[in-house]
Amino acid sequence: MTLLRPVAARAWRAAVSEAIERRGERFGGAWATRDGGWRAVMLAGDEAVVLCCDAEDGRVDSIVDIAAAALWDEREAHDLHGLGFIGHDPLRPLIEHTAELERWVTPVSGEGVHQVAVGPIHAGVIESGHFRFHVVGERILALDTRLFHKHRGLERAAEGLAPDDALKHAGRACAACAVANTVAYAQAVEDATGLWPSADLRRQRTVLLELERLYNHLHDIGAICAGVGFAPGSMAFAALKDRAQELNAQAFGHRFLFGTVAIGGIPVALDPPAAGALRGALRELRADALAGWRDLTFAASMQARLDGVGVLELEDALRMGVVGPAARASGVPLDARVGNRRLVYGGLRPASPPAATGDVAARLRIRALELEATCDMLDELLSLPLARDGASPGRERSPVGVGRVESPRGETVCTVELVAARVARMHLRSASYANWPAVARATAGNLLPDFPLINKSFELCYACADR
Amino acid sequence: MSSSALIAVAAQLGGVALAPLLPGLVQTAKARLQGRRGPSPLQPYRTLRRLWSKSSVAPAGTGAVYRVAPPLIAACMLIALALVPIAGRGPDLGVGHDALVLVGMLALARFAAAAAAWDTGNGFALMGAARDAMIAVFGEALLVLALLVAALPARSTDLRSMAAAAAGGHVWGQAAHWCGAIAFLLVVLVETGRQPIDNPDTHLELTMIHEGPLLEYAGRDLAYLQWAAAARHWVMLVLGAQLFLPHPAGFAGALAALVVAGLAQCLGLAVIETAQAKMRVLRVPALLGLGCAVALAGVATAIAGLAA
Numbered sequence: 001m002t003l004l005r006p007v008a009a010r011a012w013r014a015a016v017s018e019a020i021e022r023r024g025e026r027f028g029g030a031w032a033t034r035d036g037g038w039r040a041v042m043l044a045g046d047e048a049v050v051l052c053c054d055a056e057d058g059r060v061d062s063i064v065d066i067a068a069a070a071l072w073d074e075r076e077a078h079d080l081h082g083l084g085f086i087g088h089d090p091l092r093p094l095i096e097h098t099a100e101l102e103r104w105v106t107p108v109s110g111e112g113v114h115q116v117a118v119g120p121i122h123a124g125v126i127e128s129g130h131f132r133f134h135v136v137g138e139r140i141l142a143l144d145t146r147l148f149h150k151h152r153g154l155e156r157a158a159e160g161l162a163p164d165d166a167l168k169h170a171g172r173a174c175a176a177c178a179v180a181n182t183v184a185y186a187q188a189v190e191d192a193t194g195l196w197p198s199a200d201l202r203r204q205r206t207v208l209l210e211l212e213r214l215y216n217h218l219h220d221i222g223a224i225c226a227g228v229g230f231a232p233g234s235m236a237f238a239a240l241k242d243r244a245q246e247l248n249a250q251a252f253g254h255r256f257l258f259g260t261v262a263i264g265g266i267p268v269a270l271d272p273p274a275a276g277a278l279r280g281a282l283r284e285l286r287a288d289a290l291a292g293w294r295d296l297t298f299a300a301s302m303q304a305r306l307d308g309v310g311v312l313e314l315e316d317a318l319r320m321g322v323v324g325p326a327a328r329a330s331g332v333p334l335d336a337r338v339g340n341r342r343l344v345y346g347g348l349r350p351a352s353p354p355a356a357t358g359d360v361a362a363r364l365r366i367r368a369l370e371l372e373a374t375c376d377m378l379d380e381l382l383s384l385p386l387a388r389d390g391a392s393p394g395r396e397r398s399p400v401g402v403g404r405v406e407s408p409r410g411e412t413v414c415t416v417e418l419v420a421a422r423v424a425r426m427h428l429r430s431a432s433y434a435n436w437p438a439v440a441r442a443t444a445g446n447l448l449p450d451f452p453l454i455n456k457s458f459e460l461c462y463a464c465a466d467r
Numbered sequence: 468m469s470s471s472a473l474i475a476v477a478a479q480l481g482g483v484a485l486a487p488l489l490p491g492l493v494q495t496a497k498a499r500l501q502g503r504r505g506p507s508p509l510q511p512y513r514t515l516r517r518l519w520s521k522s523s524v525a526p527a528g529t530g531a532v533y534r535v536a537p538p539l540i541a542a543c544m545l546i547a548l549a550l551v552p553i554a555g556r557g558p559d560l561g562v563g564h565d566a567l568v569l570v571g572m573l574a575l576a577r578f579a580a581a582a583a584a585w586d587t588g589n590g591f592a593l594m595g596a597a598r599d600a601m602i603a604v605f606g607e608a609l610l611v612l613a614l615l616v617a618a619l620p621a622r623s624t625d626l627r628s629m630a631a632a633a634a635g636g637h638v639w640g641q642a643a644h645w646c647g648a649i650a651f652l653l654v655v656l657v658e659t660g661r662q663p664i665d666n667p668d669t670h671l672e673l674t675m676i677h678e679g680p681l682l683e684y685a686g687r688d689l690a691y692l693q694w695a696a697a698a699r700h701w702v703m704l705v706l707g708a709q710l711f712l713p714h715p716a717g718f719a720g721a722l723a724a725l726v727v728a729g730l731a732q733c734l735g736l737a738v739i740e741t742a743q744a745k746m747r748v749l750r751v752p753a754l755l756g757l758g759c760a761v762a763l764a765g766v767a768t769a770i771a772g773l774a775a
Contacts, residue, residue, distance in 0.1 A: 123672060138748065228744040301663060
């Protein structure tokens with residue numbers, strides 16, 4: 001169960017500061033409710049505590065100086081719920097796009113400084129994102145990102161629904177993270193309703209999450225190759241990704257694994273022959289992926305583009321609350337899979353690259369390492385068939401539940417507040433949402449033509465962030 | 468007029484029609500090398516036909532510079548085509564066959580593209596034009612030096628004499644010729660806008676060089692520009708075949724060698740583009756500088772050879 005700890009508005013900063021500095025907890029997201037409430041989830045090991053307060057006159061104290069990771073959360077709450085933040089100045093708009101340029105762009109001036117605006121419409125199959133670079137010649141001084149062009153209001157739409165119906169809203173936030181988002185949501189509801197997953201259910205969900213990681217990591221490696229125009233690599237990994245997705249379709253009926261997660265149970269099973277076939281196909285895929293990776297390591301013209309580009313310093317990664325492969329590439333030993341008792345990750349340690357340089361090269365290498373580990377995990381997990389088995393009640397109920405899952409891009413935190421068996425508030429903070437500010441940080445100081453490469457080395461979702 | 472001269476005229480006019488085939492061949496070969504089926508080599512013709520039947524549009528606020536640029540660039544490339552002899556023969560079309568005039572035509576086309584980018588004020592067009600200008604500072608020097616290596620043995624900058632001087636097997640015993648060939652390979656990559664210098668397939672505006680100034684153009688204007696890019700392939704590959712690749716002195720043999728060398732160079736470009744990722748843009752001058760050093764070594768040995 002997750003604790004809901006009410007805090008007086010006046011004591012908000014002190015409560016957050018105590019949690020972070022005294023108890024060593026991590027900020028895991030903050031969100032406003034329709035009745036003027038303001039919540040923040042603090043993470044410690046496998047446990048979570050939700051701090052809550054009521055805004056006074058529609059304002060609360062800002063915590064961005066204590067927890068820099070709350071920057072976007074506060075800007076979003078201001079734009080969507082009209083909440084004011086004392087001490088957050090300037091409070092730049094995030095989702096509201098009507099503001100004039102001066103209000104949302106970082107002021108940068110000097111001789112020869114000019115702005116280069118890209119998007120939101122791009123010349124390829126890319127989601128909508130507007131990037132505004134402040135440059136001198138080819139050198140980027142600062143980057144302002146403006147996403148949230150396709151805000152769907154999924155969280156608002158989920159309010160008042162039965163938990164089983166709201167699952168679809170979490171699932172449709174993003175296709176490439178569908179399993180991670182729905183498992184996080186299902187875990188949050190199970191946490192609130194006192195359900196505990198059975199051993200079979202834990203194993204099934206772990207299999208699905210790792211299959212999702214497999215095709216995403218294959219895709220991301222190929223995307224980095226495309227970012228430097230190295231066609232053999234991007235073609236080889238695009239083909240591998242497609243094979244992984246075809247395996248998803250054969251085993252579970254959907255290339256993006258839609259419809260494979262339910263609250264307290266699992267709607268898909270895998271009989272022994274199917275599990276064996278999947279296991280065999282994954283072994284072949286593993287061998288081919290490793291061979292493809294070996295080819296990349298010998299492609300000198302590609303490797304020459306990766307080192308020292310888009311460096312995210314360890315200090316910045318920690319301060320900004322960066323998660324996932326991006327954090328691990330900078331040397332943060334953080335992986336939401338470690339010690340997660342609602343899933344089966346016994347003995348897993350966060351992957352660490354040979355050199356945690358925090359550049360594009362490190363972010364690429366960490367994916368290759370995790371790809372291998374994922375294949376090994378799947379091989380072990382699929383040694384038994386997957387049965388349809390549910391969760392068992394008996395745990396303590398709580399008004400709020402938190403689900404935490406390591407998606408291919410990092411830790412995704414879903415929080416659900418239940419009132420009379422209905423969803424009162426659902427909040428999905430995906431890894432992409434947590435990491436987007438770090439893209440701008442890692443971009444500063446680099447060359448303009450290297451930005452697509454840096455962006456692809458993070459490979460964040462737009463849809464996940466703009467739910 | 469002899470029959471070989473007639474064939475040369477026909478081949479030269481044929482260059483206008485055959486030029487789009489070269490980038491088409493490169494694209495097809497590249498797709499095959501990458502395990503894709505890819506478009507037919509005739510795809511550039513289909514694109515040109517489609518673009519030609521569309522009307523042009525101009526961004527608000529642009530003037531004569533923007534409108535004149537596409538036909539001007541196409542005209543420059545047309546003259547460049549007329550300048551380059553075919554199999555060592557060139558009919559007199561009134562523009563001569565001087566190598567330095569060719570350099571000037573290529574530079575004028577580049578200048579027109581940069582001026583048009585300036586006229587639109589489009590960030591990507593200007594960025595591409597600025598990068599192109601930066602690369603041209605080194606690329607044009609390299610082009611002149613490589614041509615000089617070929618001109619010294621001929622004691623003339625007439626492309627016909629240069630092609631004649633490079634015919635036969637004896638030139639391959641001279642170090643200068645090898646230096647010139649290496650330098651000219653880099654020139655081909657620069658002028659045709661191919662990897663590792665530029666990525667012709669990219670859709671990433673921030674990385675564009677030659678594509679950037681084309682972004683605003685549509686319809687007939689874009690057809691002019693795409694034909695001009697194809698003509699640049701033609702000029703470079705035909706020149707490369709006659710000045711720096713093996714060919715016999717006789718017309719028929721030289722023509723056959725030209726066809727083979729043209730196809731081989733298309734395949735070579737496809738192989739390079741498949742095997743090499745794009746370079747970091749600020750490393751390109753270093754590569755071209757190295758090429759200039761090689762070309763200078765070629766010039767020095769050629770002069771030493773002439774003196775001896």
